[in-house]
Amino acid sequence: MRVKVLLALTSISLCALVVVVPRIIEAKRLSSASGPASAAVLNVPVQNDKAETTVGASVRNDTSIPLREMKQKPMDFKPEREANENPKIPHKHKDAPDKVVQNSVAASEFVTPNMPTTDLNFNGIQYPGVACNCAPPDTNGEVGATQYVQIVNEGYQVFDKTTGASQLGPSGISTIWQGFGGVCETSGDGDPVVMYDQLAGRWVISQFAGPSIPTDECVAVSATSDATGSYHRYDFHLGSNFFDYPHLSVWPDAYYMSMNVFNSSGTAFLGPQAFAFDRSKMLSGLPATFVTQGVTGGSTEDVYLPADLDGSNLPPAGAPAIFVEFPGNGTYRVFKFHADFATPANTTFTLFDAPAAAGFSQLCATTRSCVPQSGTTSRLDGIGDRLMFRLTYRNFADHEAVVGNYTVSSGSVAGVRWFELRNVSAGPVTVFQESTYQPDSTWRWMGSAAMDGDGNLAVGYSASSSTIFPQLRYAGRLASDPLNTLGQGEATLFAGTGSQSGTGSRWGDYSALTIDPNDDCTFWYTNEYYVTVSSFNWRTRIGTFKFPTCGSSPTPTPT
Numbered sequence: 001m002r003v004k005v006l007l008a009l010t011s012i013s014l015c016a017l018v019v020v021v022p023r024i025i026e027a028k029r030l031s032s033a034s035g036p037a038s039a040a041v042l043n044v045p046v047q048n049d050k051a052e053t054t055v056g057a058s059v060r061n062d063t064s065i066p067l068r069e070m071k072q073k074p075m076d077f078k079p080e081r082e083a084n085e086n087p088k089i090p091h092k093h094k095d096a097p098d099k100v101v102q103n104s105v106a107a108s109e110f111v112t113p114n115m116p117t118t119d120l121n122f123n124g125i126q127y128p129g130v131a132c133n134c135a136p137p138d139t140n141g142e143v144g145a146t147q148y149v150q151i152v153n154e155g156y157q158v159f160d161k162t163t164g165a166s167q168l169g170p171s172g173i174s175t176i177w178q179g180f181g182g183v184c185e186t187s188g189d190g191d192p193v194v195m196y197d198q199l200a201g202r203w204v205i206s207q208f209a210g211p212s213i214p215t216d217e218c219v220a221v222s223a224t225s226d227a228t229g230s231y232h233r234y235d236f237h238l239g240s241n242f243f244d245y246p247h248l249s250v251w252p253d254a255y256y257m258s259m260n261v262f263n264s265s266g267t268a269f270l271g272p273q274a275f276a277f278d279r280s281k282m283l284s285g286l287p288a289t290f291v292t293q294g295v296t297g298g299s300t301e302d303v304y305l306p307a308d309l310d311g312s313n314l315p316p317a318g319a320p321a322i323f324v325e326f327p328g329n330g331t332y333r334v335f336k337f338h339a340d341f342a343t344p345a346n347t348t349f350t351l352f353d354a355p356a357a358a359g360f361s362q363l364c365a366t367t368r369s370c371v372p373q374s375g376t377t378s379r380l381d382g383i384g385d386r387l388m389f390r391l392t393y394r395n396f397a398d399h400e401a402v403v404g405n406y407t408v409s410s411g412s413v414a415g416v417r418w419f420e421l422r423n424v425s426a427g428p429v430t431v432f433q434e435s436t437y438q439p440d441s442t443w444r445w446m447g448s449a450a451m452d453g454d455g456n457l458a459v460g461y462s463a464s465s466s467t468i469f470p471q472l473r474y475a476g477r478l479a480s481d482p483l484n485t486l487g488q489g490e491a492t493l494f495a496g497t498g499s500q501s502g503t504g505s506r507w508g509d510y511s512a513l514t515i516d517p518n519d520d521c522t523f524w525y526t527n528e529y530y531v532t533v534s535s536f537n538w539r540t541r542i543g544t545f546k547f548p549t550c551g552s553s554p555t556p557t558p559t
Helices: 173-177 182-186 279-284
Strands: 010-014 017-021 043-047 052-057 060-063 121-123 140-143 147-152 155-160 166-172 188-197 202-209 216-222 231-237 242-251 254-262 269-277 289-295 304-309 321-325 334-338 348-353 391-395 400-410 413-422 430-437 443-451 457-465 468-477 489-495 512-515 523-530 538-545
Touching: 140 188, 140 512, 140 523, 147 188, 147 202, 147 538, 155 173, 166 173, 173 182, 173 188, 173 202, 173 216, 173 231, 182 188, 182 216, 182 231, 188 242, 202 231, 202 242, 216 242, 216 279, 231 279, 254 279, 254 304, 254 321, 269 304, 269 321, 269 334, 321 391, 321 400, 391 443, 400 430, 413 457, 443 512, 443 523, 457 512, 457 523, 468 523, 468 538, 489 523, 489 538
Parallel strands: 242 304, 304 391, 413 443
Antiparallel strands: 010 017, 017 043, 043 052, 052 289, 060 231, 121 538, 140 147, 147 155, 155 166, 188 202, 202 216, 216 231, 242 254, 254 269, 269 289, 304 321, 321 334, 334 348, 391 400, 400 413, 400 443, 413 430, 443 457, 457 468, 468 489, 512 523, 523 538
């Protein structure tokens, strides 16, 4: 049972500055993993001189028995349905000529494409996604020390990363919340994300939940590096609005999350909101809090993503987390989130810099029926109103790099706009390189970008046209390739043999490209495809590839 506690706030006035100091009452954590979870206070408003900081304590938390010992939730043949709504984000973007298009497959028409082929290449979870019977699958996955975990609406599966063999699942995500109680156990609603916290060797699995609309974020942190073991489980109640499209990231001091916030009926966009969860408490299975400064910028604000740490080099000591906003206003607005769990009034979320983005035309701004496919007149949602998962951060010996992507309209088809920002901690932030990969008439969208330990960059994405069934493809560049090019060209991870009809045109809503933490070289990519022309019959694929020079002394990046 969720318990709400009204907290008394004490305010003092000093030189016309009002500071409201929070008093947080934490629930006692149960020592037994088998009993009902503990309850705690909800949102606690804390006022400082610049913005209002909200502190929320976990509604409940516990530590589960090992996941492999739980009764796995089986296939659940519910009526087919569209997954969580994912309302479109309104923008005031002004289209402009795209002057950074790469119009050849490799660095130039005179260069032979040289993308490496896949090593592992195998099927992941397929429709109905174990429990959801819905589309889209929201496919993503992450690679750890010995395992790969894939997650979809609303199922998960654990694979041996050496062989691709299944170790557990596919099973419903609700398996993870067995015996936990509350909406996380009974009303999980998708938008799942899985991460591997390589700094601690732990898995982080999340999805939103709510009795009618998503109001809670359910987060499970593994107790060890084994994804089939026990989890520290948390339910965080975020409020009464419609909290949509949660995307999390790992940073040394916290787990950060972005949300797109709508009114409770989902009919009006209120703005983006950033959250920070107390990582140290969650790694220990203790009652934990989150801090947030609420919706930022209002309904005219573009949405953002938090930067996810890749590699073993930490950000500069004490560096705030980085959030980057979709450049609907023509700039990459970079925010810094300083989370202070001990003194929440010291928490800040501030605009740090806003370097100009190259011009582009927004893809299908007013419709989901956008991307053509072979064998059907049904078109797919290109999702051209936000940055795509993940936004990645790396700290090299001589520079920091933040890499991301989004989908634009280029030459009347969809293209993947990728970018690399530098100097994100000290400033001024610079756009080191950016380009739209659109070498022909094929539509490319639903991208995910990452960089290996040598500074080589890759982007995975969907590809389709009126003569091509949706495929999984990837393209990339070596650190020594000419700037603003995916100089190694393109390769196909898997060619679908069918197209999607119906399902509200939904596709995605995201995919995931991640890096093996052991060698810091091997890319793992997962996305969806179809076998036949059908509705609600998606499949997923998982593949790995590696630039052959990775791990040797890298050639310096051109300047």
